[in-house]
Amino acid sequence: MLRFQRFASSYAQAQAVRKYPVGGILHGYEVRRILPVPELRLTAVDLVHSQTGAEHLHIDRDDKNNVFSIAFKTNPPDATGVPHILEHTTLCGSVKYPVRDPFFKMLNKSLANFMNAMTGPDYTFFPFSTTNPQDFINLRGVYLDSTLNPLLKQEDFDQEGWRLEHNSITDPESEIVFKGVVYNEMKGQISNANYYFWSKFQQAIYPSLNNSGGDPMKITNLKYNDLLDFHHRNYHPSNAKTFTYGNLPLVDTLKYLNQQFSGYGKRARKNKLLLPIELNKDINIKLPGQVDTMLPPEKQIKSSMTWICGAPQNTYETFLLKVLGNLLMDGHSSVMYQKLIESGIGLEFSVNSGVEPTTAVNFLTVGVQGVNDTQLLKNTVDRIFQELLEADCPFDRKRIDAIIQQLELSKKDQKADFGLQLLYSVLPGWTNGIDPFENLLFDEILQRFRNDLKTKGDTLFQDLIRKYVTNKPCFTFSIQGSEDFSKSLEDEEQARLKKKTDTLDDQDKKNIFKRGILLQEKQNEKEDLSCLPTLQIKDIPRTGDKYPIEKKNISLRRITDTNGITYIRGKRILNDIIPYELFPYLPLFAESLTNLGTTKELFSEIEDQIKLHTGGISTHVEVTSDPSTSEPHLNFGFDGWSLNSKSDHIFKFWSKILLETDFRKNSDKLKVLIRLLASSNTSSVADSGHAFARGYSAAHYRSSSAISETLNGIEQLQFINKLHNLLENEEDFQREVVDKLIELQKYLVNAKDMKFFVTSDSDAQAQIVESQISKFMKTLPDDKCLLSGPKTSAYPLIKSEGKPTLIKFPFQVHYTSQALSGVAYTHKDGAALQVMSNMLTFKHLHREVREKGGAYGGGASYSALAGIFSFYSYRDPQPLNSLETFKNSGQYVLDDAKWGTTDLDEAKLTIFQQVDAPTSPKGEGVTYFMSGVTDDMKQARREQLLDVSLLDVHRVTEKYLLNKEGVSTVIGPGIEGKTVLPKWEVKEL
Ligand SMILES: [Zn+2]
Numbered sequence: 001m002l003r004f005q006r007f008a009s010s011y012a013q014a015q016a017v018r019k020y021p022v023g024g025i026l027h028g029y030e031v032r033r034i035l036p037v038p039e040l041r042l043t044a045v046d047l048v049h050s051q052t053g054a055e056h057l058h059i060d061r062d063d064k065n066n067v068f069s070i071a072f073k074t075n076p077p078d079a080t081g082v083p084h085i086l087e088h089t090t091l092c093g094s095v096k097y098p099v100r101d102p103f104f105k106m107l108n109k110s111l112a113n114f115m116n117a118m119t120g121p122d123y124t125f126f127p128f129s130t131t132n133p134q135d136f137i138n139l140r141g142v143y144l145d146s147t148l149n150p151l152l153k154q155e156d157f158d159q160e161g162w163r164l165e166h167n168s169i170t171d172p173e174s175e176i177v178f179k180g181v182v183y184n185e186m187k188g189q190i191s192n193a194n195y196y197f198w199s200k201f202q203q204a205i206y207p208s209l210n211n212s213g214g215d216p217m218k219i220t221n222l223k224y225n226d227l228l229d230f231h232h233r234n235y236h237p238s239n240a241k242t243f244t245y246g247n248l249p250l251v252d253t254l255k256y257l258n259q260q261f262s263g264y265g266k267r268a269r270k271n272k273l274l275l276p277i278e279l280n281k282d283i284n285i286k287l288p289g290q291v292d293t294m295l296p297p298e299k300q301i302k303s304s305m306t307w308i309c310g311a312p313q314n315t316y317e318t319f320l321l322k323v324l325g326n327l328l329m330d331g332h333s334s335v336m337y338q339k340l341i342e343s344g345i346g347l348e349f350s351v352n353s354g355v356e357p358t359t360a361v362n363f364l365t366v367g368v369q370g371v372n373d374t375q376l377l378k379n380t381v382d383r384i385f386q387e388l389l390e391a392d393c394p395f396d397r398k399r400i401d402a403i404i405q406q407l408e409l410s411k412k413d414q415k416a417d418f419g420l421q422l423l424y425s426v427l428p429g430w431t432n433g434i435d436p437f438e439n440l441l442f443d444e445i446l447q448r449f450r451n452d453l454k455t456k457g458d459t460l461f462q463d464l465i466r467k468y469v470t471n472k473p474c475f476t477f478s479i480q481g482s483e484d485f486s487k488s489l490e491d492e493e494q495a496r497l498k499k500k501t502d503t504l505d506d507q508d509k510k511n512i513f514k515r516g517i518l519l520q521e522k523q524n525e526k527e528d529l530s531c532l533p534t535l536q537i538k539d540i541p542r543t544g545d546k547y548p549i550e551k552k553n554i555s556l557r558r559i560t561d562t563n564g565i566t567y568i569r570g571k572r573i574l575n576d577i578i579p580y581e582l583f584p585y586l587p588l589f590a591e592s593l594t595n596l597g598t599t600k601e602l603f604s605e606i607e608d609q610i611k612l613h614t615g616g617i618s619t620h621v622e623v624t625s626d627p628s629t630s631e632p633h634l635n636f637g638f639d640g641w642s643l644n645s646k647s648d649h650i651f652k653f654w655s656k657i658l659l660e661t662d663f664r665k666n667s668d669k670l671k672v673l674i675r676l677l678a679s680s681n682t683s684s685v686a687d688s689g690h691a692f693a694r695g696y697s698a699a700h701y702r703s704s705s706a707i708s709e710t711l712n713g714i715e716q717l718q719f720i721n722k723l724h725n726l727l728e729n730e731e732d733f734q735r736e737v738v739d740k741l742i743e744l745q746k747y748l749v750n751a752k753d754m755k756f757f758v759t760s761d762s763d764a765q766a767q768i769v770e771s772q773i774s775k776f777m778k779t780l781p782d783d784k785c786l787l788s789g790p791k792t793s794a795y796p797l798i799k800s801e802g803k804p805t806l807i808k809f810p811f812q813v814h815y816t817s818q819a820l821s822g823v824a825y826t827h828k829d830g831a832a833l834q835v836m837s838n839m840l841t842f843k844h845l846h847r848e849v850r851e852k853g854g855a856y857g858g859g860a861s862y863s864a865l866a867g868i869f870s871f872y873s874y875r876d877p878q879p880l881n882s883l884e885t886f887k888n889s890g891q892y893v894l895d896d897a898k899w900g901t902t903d904l905d906e907a908k909l910t911i912f913q914q915v916d917a918p919t920s921p922k923g924e925g926v927t928y929f930m931s932g933v934t935d936d937m938k939q940a941r942r943e944q945l946l947d948v949s950l951l952d953v954h955r956v957t958e959k960y961l962l963n964k965e966g967v968s969t970v971i972g973p974g975i976e977g978k979t980v981l982p983k984w985e986v987k988e989l
Pocket residue numbers: 084088182185
């Protein structure tokens with residue numbers, strides 16, 4: 001939890017200077033510079049390891065959520081994904097920790113709230129965060145040994161990178177295919193059309209960066225020795241940047257790093273700064289890509305225009321560019337939004353739009369998806385820039401003020417993962433020679449900007465446009481959906497496979513078979529994990545954090561250190577009010593409020609005002625399950641936050657959007673919104689297909705899950721798609737969309753059953769807000785004869801007559817889920833089910849579904865509030881095998897698992913990583929407000945979790961899992977050649 005002094009005292013600053021004497025040597029590290037940043041209440045310390053040249057950045061801040069990271073600059077030599085495969089294999093065992101996947105094993109020996117490894121375009125980093133000091137020491141040791149001394153065995157390369165293997169490992173007659181975790185991960189990425197566009201764009205404009213993640217077509221060129229060589233060249237202290245953040249003593253980490261680096265010398269050769277293509281004339285590239293089956297044929301092009309605008313090394317100019325990008329493309333009043341999206345040229349901005357500092361250059365990109373005339377796009381964009389240069393004051397001063405205001409506010413809004421966010425913002429530049437201190441000089445940059453704005457006004461931005469955009473070479477990149485794209489990828493893979501297998505003789509094939517068996521044996525081996533450091537169950541406190549809430553007349557109050565900000569949440573309970581047929585419209589209704597505009601004002605005007613006076617206003621409709629009964633609670637919620645002195649504005653905006661939103665008058669804006677929602681449907685499924693599959697399966701069991709499916713699941717996507725197809729027929733549109741939303745407004749906007757939650761830093765402020773609430777309530781209708789509807793708790797479930805469902809999407813891989821019914825939150829079996837799901841994931845499914853099955857991820861999870869137990873797999877090449885594994889899991893737990901107390905304790909540690917993860921001030925007590933889970937219920941569940949025994953695990957397995965037919969859902973392409981399909985329910989979207 002974040003807790004620090006409200007006012008940074010000069011005493012603390014003086015103390016920091018004494019603690020880190022510039023020029024002093026601490027365990028082989030020289031303190032080069034320190035930078036106190038009082039407005040962020042931190043002191044940055046820049047150090048270098050004299051012997052190796054390794055750089056270290058420490059952020060001293062009174063925050064117990066400590067962060068550690070080690071990063072290496074890793075220029076990809078080609079598109080085989082060697083940096084990415086190395087990131088994976090590095091974590092497959094090291095000299096000090098010679099076990100399979102120590103990183104993954106540490107997940108259940110730790111209380112870290114974040115552990116990961118990530119490959120950037122030209123750097124790789126390994127960060128974690130934890131509040132437990134012993135944990136910090138343990139993980140730091142594993143991270144350093146894993147990266148510096150990994151075993152990198154051939155079998156790790158085979159498992160994580162790529163290999164040839166029989167489709168069925170035990171059958172030498174079965175087909176030989178490509179397998180491998182990264183191979184399938186990247187095939188899965190390609191299924192996401194937005195990712196595909198982004199990665200092909202990067203490859204085209206910045207070919208020297210290659211593709212650090214790996215292009216599936218090229219991954220199979222990578223050889224084992226290339227991997228070893230890449231590690232040897234790059235994972236060296238001289239090429240490393242380490243980072244620490246928080247309140248733990250720096251000297252302790254320096255001492256440890258110094259020991260670990262002691263065997264290394266200094267390397268002179270640095271990884272060079274890679275450059276993009278030289279853009280000295282217009283370049284136009286057009287490639288084929290996946291068809292989005294949820295969009296009409298004339299909306300299948302994504303296209304963008306990019307200009308190279310200086311270098312991120314110039315931090316001030318990069319800041320100005322970002323402000324310009326914001327003025328051009330952010331929000332309803334921005335010129336590009338109005339002329340490209342609202343005008344209907346495109347459905348939504350393309351994913352690469354905006355200002356992006358990449359390695360050595362800044363890109364300014366304007367692009368759209370769902371366009372059919374790229375020339376029109378180009379002419380329009382050129383004309384917009386021309387007009388911006390010709391106008392006297394092209395940018396509304398209020399909008400610029402609003403941007404400054406937003407920047408200031410975001411600094412005050414405390415995040416629970418502040419240290420990690422800081423690391424992410426500093427690292428890409430730092431690995432490419434940008435001084436990390438520059439990123440911390442926030443106030444200085446802002447002050448300079450304010451001064452410049454006074455003297456130069458809009459010419460500040462016009463000069464930038466003239467310098468980099470108008471009449472400058474432009475890089476145009478487009479991808480057009482093509483019907484045979486998926487087929488062409490499959491053909492390419494088949495041809496590549498054939499080329500490899502054609503050269504195999506009988507002995508090779510025998511070896512492949514033997515190797516497959518051997519890998520499987522290794523994966524099945526029971527290992528001795530005693531070399532790994534671990535926390536104990538006693539490290540978890542029996543009493544959890546409590547966030548006392550005061551109940552006042554109208555509102556609930558949480559007084560905490562909010563740093564001068566007031567957060568207000570309102571909600572209205574909609575149970576038994578809304579007719580079922582209007583449920584699918586609820587999310588669109590909520591979205592409309594913050595997109596359409598009122599009778600008197602355009603939304604662009606309202607939005608500018610919102611940004612000027614508040615940190616943001618949002619509205620949503622969500623369903624939660626009652627903690628005691630699992631019955632649904634349907635809530636219409638609206639949130640807002642601002643400086644204490646401006647909290648009255650939140651209510652003004654709420655009144656405006658709730659009462660005055662005009663659906664009829666703004667029906668053109670409504671069409672734009674529907675197009676925009678429809679345009680990213682397919683990509684969101686490619687991103688989290690397992691969650692969609694899980695939601696669809698769960699909707700067979702409980703009305704709360706069925707409502708959630710209607711609001712957020714595949715059914716919602718289908719619904720939006722249906723509305724999208726109505727847009728051309730005005731009469732249908734008015735009747736099926738506009739009329740319904742107007743009807744909903746009558747149901748939703750009412751003072752009855754309204755509740756509020758106020759988070760503030762003083763009673764006095766909370767008192768002020770209380771009177772603002774009363775005033776606000778009086779503006780709302782308070783009909784005595786309220787509209788009423790059918791029982792929300794009787795909302796119809798999805799039925800598929802016991803058949804599994806295949807939901808067809810044109811992806812390269814599948815996502816699966818199998819769900820079973822559990823219990824309400826307060827029922828004691830819930831804790832045992834949660835522990836069991838965790839043990840299954842870590843002790844069984846990870847091996848079966850990921851290591852053996854080649855899926856990117858897989859496991860079991862238990863949703864405590866919804867009371868649903870579910871299995872899932874992510875980017876899965878063998879969905880049917882996974883479903884079979886899921887089905888047999890109950891039997892496995894009872895007959896084969898042979899779990900002991902350590903296994904049980906480890907599961908509990910993993911669960912408590914999330915239970916005890918730090919909360920930001922604005923998050924404190926919110927679960928109570930949103931779902932009715934009290935601190936006492938949480939404490940009871942905490943104790944239940946800690947007390948779960950192996951007997952309990954067996955008992956709930958027998959009761960809820962064994963011989964139960966779960967509901968299965970698979971998302972992805974057709975499963976050809978399988979005889980089971982006739983027995984499936986197939987859904988085409
Ligand atoms: Zn990966």
